[in-house]
Amino acid sequence: MGPLPVHVDRWPAFVLQAFTRVPVLAGLCCSLLAAVTWVIALARAPLSFAYPFMSLAPVLTLALCGPLLQENVPWHRWLGVLLVCVGLVIAAR
Secondary structure (H helix, E strand, O other): OOOOOOOHHHHHHHHHHHHOOHHHHHHHHHHHHHHHHHHHHHHHOOHHHHHHHHHHHHHHHHHHHHHHHOOOOOHHHHHHHHHHHHHHHHHHO
């Protein structure tokens, strides 16, 4: 897509083009799904229990960036994910 156009009159076309791209639409759909599942989780569990599970977002991002984006994930990031998961297990008990 490139940078935002300098001239304001070109912004609507730029935004329309951005929102009709498949990756952007997929991201928006994933965000909507995340919001709906968060509301469902809060309806069924106390906030003090549900909120620590928000730390799973970086864990899932790291787990998926290798297979989906062919990124190399160094071991120290996996160690950080392991620490987050251990903390989540402790908080969930």
